[in-house]
Amino acid sequence: MPLIDLANPTRFLALTQRLLPGLAVATALAFAAGLYLAWFVAPDDYQQGATVKIMFVHVPAAWLGMGIWALMSLSALGTLVWRHPLADVAAKTAAPIGAALTFVCLVTGALWGRPMWGTYWVWDARLTSVLVLFLMYLGVLALWRTVEDPARAGRAAAILTLVGAVNLPIIKFSVDWWNTLHQPASVLRLDGPALHSSIMTPLLVMALAFALLFVTLHVSAMRNEIMRRRVRTLRLMQAGAA
């Protein structure tokens, strides 16, 4: 089905109503499998002990936290270039989920850092970049909360999102230059992952589970937002008629 067919909110609602139960079940199954693998199959680290298992929440949350900004940037293009009526709905509803997952990433990182590094927070490059990403999510959320008219707020938020998408790699690079202590990336490397498959498989299953969770929450949030906008339009019409 081409994307343009989904531009009709009614059709989107009808389609997602059929899809949502399946998505929810798939999310639950993926989490069941992922958590089972993470708790009972993945071995404890010989140095880190059981705390290594925090990673199964931390890493997927970090991936999604970054990925959701990319999704918001695509939606922003949809808003500005094609004026796709659902694009700003998608961007608006993705932002709180992205902020929440980035927050989860920061909190789990702090909890892991306390026993491992002896402190909840260090001003290391990767941590700082994620903190800046979190602040930018909060900025977008603040922008959405400033304006009542969703179309107007949507276009402003789209521009901010795109500016953020251009700037985030630069911020990442600057912060890397500024300080680095965190271990370098160990999954996506040219010479193959540095992780053993006993860790890698549960991690990927957990990442799939988090991604499914995001899709489920995002689709439900989009449905809510569409209905919220309909209620708003009806209220405005009612007020206009009175």
Place this chain on the structure above:
Amino acid sequence: MGPLGALLLRDMRLSLRVGGGALMGVLFFLIVVTMIPFALGPDLALLQRIGPAILWLGALLASLLALDRLFAADHEDGSLDLILMGRTPLELAVLAKALAHWITTGLPLVVATPVLGLFLNLDLTAVGAVALTLAVGTPALTLIGLIGAALAVVLRRGGLLLPVLVLPLTIPVLIFGVSASNAAIVGPVPFGTPFLVLCALTLMSLVVGPLAAAAALRQGLD
């Protein structure tokens, strides 16, 4: 004189006359730098070590101060609509406004830096380095702030929102501005490395800032 020159002169005149905020930024800069020793204690060695950081933070905050008026005043009296409808490309008009804003608020900060450097016990090299990095870096702050100013005027009540949106985007400029200053004073990195990155950041914001600000104005005010 073309329309861009006229716009530049008009904006500079407006900010220098009664009700304009041209020297408010420098005054704020002076006050912030004066407040910091009260918080840290009058330890000259410490102030010397963190002097460049203090000056950069002060300049960053001062350059935010007048930003929300950049388009708001023009929006209120209707001249922004004329600029939008005019034949001059909006990107260039916005750039001219940013230049006028920088000349009246950013440049005074650079000029004031040597005086404030004395208060912070900075030697001649350090003062020169900070002034030079600020001269290169403050245009980037203005141009990034331009995006925030455009969004703020589109959203009507952006005064409080503006720093929240703009400050995270200025992090690279702050990092390389302070790094270049410190590199000139204590090393070990050669001054040129972070300084050239700072120049690159300014050049990039020269492209991104006016484009995004013009897009925000076009999208928001139609």
